[in-house]
Amino acid sequence: MRLLNRLNQFQRLWQPSGGKPQQVTVAELAGRCFCSERHVRTLLNQLQDAGWLSWHSQSGRGKRGELTFLVSPQSVRSGMMEQVLDKGQHQNALELDQLAPEQLRQLLQPFLGGQWQNDVPTLRIPYYRPLEPVQPGFLPGRAEQHLAGQVFAGLTRFTRESAQPQPDLAHHWQVSGNGLCWDFFIRSTLHWHNGEPVETYQLQQRLLMLLEQPALRRLFISVKGIELPHAQCLRFVLHRPDNWLAHRLASYCSRLAHPQDTQLGCGPFRIASFKASLVRLESFESYHLRHPLLKAIEYWITPQLFETTLGTSCLHPVQIAIGQQDELENLRPVSSSISLGFCYLAIKPEGRLNAGQARTIMQIVREPEMIATLPLNSALITPNTEMIPGWQIPDWEQHQAVKLPEKLTLVYHLPVELHAMAQQLKRYLAERGCELTVIFHDAKTWAGCQHLAEADMVMGDRLIGEAPEYTLEQWLRSDVLWPNLLNASRYAHLQATLDAVQVYIREPERYDGLKEVFHGLMRDAIVTPLFNYRYQISAPPGVNGIELNAWGWFDFSEAWLPPPGMA
Numbered sequence: 430m431r432l433l434n435r436l437n438q439f440q441r442l443w444q445p446s447g448g449k450p451q452q453v454t455v456a457e458l459a460g461r462c463f464c465s466e467r468h469v470r471t472l473l474n475q476l477q478d479a480g481w482l483s484w485h486s487q488s489g490r491g492k493r494g495e496l497t498f499l500v501s502p503q504s505v506r507s508g509m510m511e512q513v514l515d516k517g518q519h520q521n522a523l524e525l526d527q528l529a530p531e532q533l534r535q536l537l538q539p540f541l542g543g544q545w546q547n548d549v550p551t552l553r554i555p556y557y558r559p560l561e562p563v564q565p566g567f568l569p570g571r572a573e574q575h576l577a578g579q580v581f582a583g584l585t586r587f588t589r590e591s592a593q594p595q596p597d598l599a600h601h602w603q604v605s606g607n608g609l610c611w612d613f614f615i616r617s618t619l620h621w622h623n624g625e626p627v628e629t630y631q632l633q634q635r636l637l638m639l640l641e642q643p644a645l646r647r648l649f650i651s652v653k654g655i656e657l658p659h660a661q662c663l664r665f666v667l668h669r670p671d672n673w674l675a676h677r678l679a680s681y682c683s684r685l686a687h688p689q690d691t692q693l694g695c696g697p698f699r700i701a702s703f704k705a706s707l708v709r710l711e712s713f714e715s716y717h718l719r720h721p722l723l724k725a726i727e728y729w730i731t732p733q734l735f736e737t738t739l740g741t742s743c744l745h746p747v748q749i750a751i752g753q754q755d756e757l758e759n760l761r762p763v764s765s766s767i768s769l770g771f772c773y774l775a776i777k778p779e780g781r782l783n784a785g786q787a788r789t790i791m792q793i794v795r796e797p798e799m800i801a802t803l804p805l806n807s808a809l810i811t812p813n814t815e816m817i818p819g820w821q822i823p824d825w826e827q828h829q830a831v832k833l834p835e836k837l838t839l840v841y842h843l844p845v846e847l848h849a850m851a852q853q854l855k856r857y858l859a860e861r862g863c864e865l866t867v868i869f870h871d872a873k874t875w876a877g878c879q880h881l882a883e884a885d886m887v888m889g890d891r892l893i894g895e896a897p898e899y900t901l902e903q904w905l906r907s908d909v910l911w912p913n914l915l916n917a918s919r920y921a922h923l924q925a926t927l928d929a930v931q932v933y934i935r936e937p938e939r940y941d942g943l944k945e946v947f948h949g950l951m952r953d954a955i956v957t958p959l960f961n962y963r964y965q966i967s968a969p970p971g972v973n974g975i976e977l978n979a980w981g982w983f984d985f986s987e988a989w990l991p992p993p994g995m996a
Contacts, residue, residue, distance in 0.1 A: 436509065438462050438472055439481055440502045451496040455486070458496075481505060542751055543972040543990040550990040551725040552972065554751050559705050559730050564691050565635065566642045567682045567907070569873035571892060572728075574681045575982040579710065579726075581684030581694035582717075584613050584632070584663070585675045587895035589978065593936075594675040594896075597718070598632065598685065598695070599663075608670030608934070613663045613678075620715040621687055622699035633657050634688040644907040648677055650924075651931070671931045672939060676899040697721050697986045706730050710985070722974070722989035749982070751968040751975075764977040765965040769817055769893035771958040772847060776886050777914050778955055781834050787954035789831045790886070793857055795822070800960055803849045810846060810960040816951070817897045820944055823952050833863040840880045841888035842870040850888060850959065874908075881913045888959070895979045898940050901947065902927060914955070 441461045445451070459469040473484045486494035543552050556572070563576050578586075586597035596602075599613035619627035636655050639645045651671040656664040665674065677683060687693035692700050698710040698721065708728040712721045774794055776787045793799065800812045814822050839854065841847045848869070855865040870878045873890065881887065887910065894900045905911060905927060912920050923946070930942035950956050964981040974987040 435472075435475065435479075436502065436505055439476060439505065442476075442482070442496070443498060443502055448498045448501060450498075452493045453496055454491055454493050456491070542969040543988075545990060545993050549724045550722065550992075551727060552723055552751065552985075552988060552990070553727045553729055554749070556728045556730055560703075560708050560728060562692070562703065563700075565639055565682075565684070565686050567644050567874075569876075571980050571982070574892065574894075575978075575980045576708075576710075577681040577684050578696070578980075579698045579985050580692075580696045580700060581686055582696045583678050583680075583684045584615075585679040587679050589976070589984070592896060594679040597679070598627070602675065608672065608932070609667045611665040611667070611674055612658070613665070615661045615663060616717055617661055619695055619717055621695050622693050622713055623687075623690075624715070627695055629660055629663060630657055631688050632685055633663060635685045636663075636683075638688065639683065644909075645682065648682070648903060648907045650906070651928070669928060669932065670934075672934055672936075673899055673902060673931050676896055677903070679896075680894060680900075680903065698726065701725070719986065721986040723985060726985050749966045751966065751972060764975055764983065765963065766977045767811060768962040768964050768981060769897050769979060770891055771813060771816070771893075771961050772844070772850070772888065772890050773956055773958050774886060774888050775910065775914055775956040776954055777884065778919065778953060779916050781837065781885050784954065785831045786833055788825055789833065790858075791954045791957050792825060793861075794854065794957065794959060799853060799857065800850075803846070803853055805846055805849055809963055811963060812960050813958050816947055816958050817893065817901065820947060822957060823948070830861070833858065833861055834885075835862065836864045836866065837885045838866045838868065838880075838883060839886045839888065840868045840870060840878065840884035842875065842878070842890070843873045844890050846960075847888050847890070875910050875913070878909075881909070884913075887914065891958075893979060897979075898943055902930075902943055905946070 442458065445461070455466045455469060458473070459466045462469055462472065464472070473482070476482050477484055481498070481500050483497040483499060484494060486492070543550070545551070560576070561568070561570065561573050563573055563580055565581075568574050568577060582597050584597060584599040585594040585602075588595050598615060598619060600616045602611060602613040604611050615627075615629050615632065621627055633655055640649055640652065640655075651667045651669050651674075653666045653668045656666060658664050667674075671677075684694070684696070692703065695713070695717070697713055697716045697718070699713045700708075701711045702709040707730065710726040712724050714720070774791070776782055776790060778784070778787070782790070797812075800810070803810075816822065837858070839851055841851050851867045851869075855867055858865045868880045868884070870880065872878070875881055875887075875889065889910070891904060892900075905923060911923065915923065926946055927943075930939055930946065933939045933942060947956075962981070964977050966975055966977060966983060968975055971991060972988065973991070974989045975983045976987065978984055
């Protein structure tokens with residue numbers, strides 16, 4: 430990038446005096462720029478023609494000339510950033526970022542939020558951590574789970590308008606009378622993001638690849654095989670009826686990438702760039718459903734805009750700001766809600782805690798001051814009394830204090846709020862003569878946790894998707910928490926109960942059956958929710974169509990910017 434090299438040289442000329450006029454020789458300037466005297470004379474002429482500085486030389490070798498700066502490197506860099514972004518030269522913008530990362534905050538401020546550049550409506554979002562690659566299957570972060578829904582499509586999908594799965598890649602589906610055969614009829618006009626037509630056998634291949642993942646295999650345990658009876662039909666053959674099947678296929682974990690390229694989908698947005706500093710999505714013109722109004726979405730990864738003592742992966746920003754972080758007063762809250770997802774405490778039955786002791790600890794964490802006195806921003810969390818709306822936490826009778834074991838072990842993972850919760854619980858138990866050892870698993874899920882099996886108690890975060898009841902069934906099916914928390918017989922009984930519940934054709938009966946499963950787990954002091962989050966999105970004026978979804982994000986396909994001059 431020629432302009433970037435020129436800016437780099439300009440920076441070297443500027444630094445010794447901090448931009449003040451200088452009396453300097455050509456040889457000294459050449460030394461600063463690591464070049465010949467002839468080259469530095471050419472450089473000075475170029476910078477003078479560009480209006481960056483003024484150079485008045487003195488005749489005679491070794492004579493000092495007068496160097497006056499007309500602009501600062503920061504103003505030049507900002508103008509260059511505007512120029513390259515307006516031309517869509519995102520790689521050049523990244524190079525500007527790499528040139529002076531400590532100044533990225535100031536550099537990006539004028540360009541965050543919604544803007545029309547080069548006739549392209551673009552939404553730029555500052556984000557606090559690098560995004561992990563969006564891979565098929567389960568993903569640990571809310572942002573990645575949301576991205577999967579924007580880039581990939583599934584056979585079915587969830588929409589804001591309906592609690593039931595809706596057609597997506599499949600135009601419709603039908604179920605045999607015995608519930609063991611599901612036929613999904615595939616649309617004939619589908620295309621991958623590279624422009625190639627979607628072949629039904631490719632969807633079959635990706636689905637079979639998904640079933641090779643242990644967590645997905647547990648989720649689709651009732652699937653016996655996936656057949657291709659016709660060029661436009663996928664058939665699921667089941668061991669037993671599973672009336673959650675359309676829900677399972679609508680989940681983000683079941684969205685389908687190309688079988689030879691995990692970054693290639695056929696959703697409303699395609700991945701144009703996936704770098705550590707910039708993730709750019711562009712709308713897909715051949716998308717089979719309603720086309721987005723935005724042409725591009727950009728995540729600018731700017732961890733220096735956020736404060737954390739636990740590394741960039743530990744911050745849990747449930748309040749998203751689309752715009753300049755240090756000018757939040759100019760942004761307006763456009764959507765807010767209480768998350769259906771929750772942080773939870775789970776206790777291992779048949780371990781060092783008997784049933785009475787487990788209930789005592791559950792009562793301790795339910796004490797009003799337990800969460801109210803946490804050293805946390807009260808605007809971010811709210812204590813809950815329901816696992817999900819209508820699923821009330823049991824109200825145990827207060828008994829005389831039960832003596833707890835002398836020592837217990839708690840293992841917990843992110844989000845960061847659970848650090849404070851773990852220390853709070855440690856203090857409360859110490860007052861009751863119980864020494865609590867706390868172990869932090871530095872991740873958003875239990876995958877790869879070496880201490881999970883030895884824990885007496887665990888704390889974690891349960892994200893809830895668009896269909897809350899089904900998402901909780903998925904949690905019991907797929908999360909490695911449960912086979913580690915429950916003994917073999919109890920875990921087998923839980924799975925058998927879920928098998929019995931999924932057979933119900935009528936959804937209210939499935940909901941009631943699943944509700945009873947969770948009431949049993951809460952009644953037996955095995956699990957209880959602790960608190961929900963307060964989701965909020967703030968945006969500058971002119972960014973429209975933003976409404977929070979179940980992930981605490983917003984559907985990129987719904988957002989829009991008025992054309993210039995029509996705001």
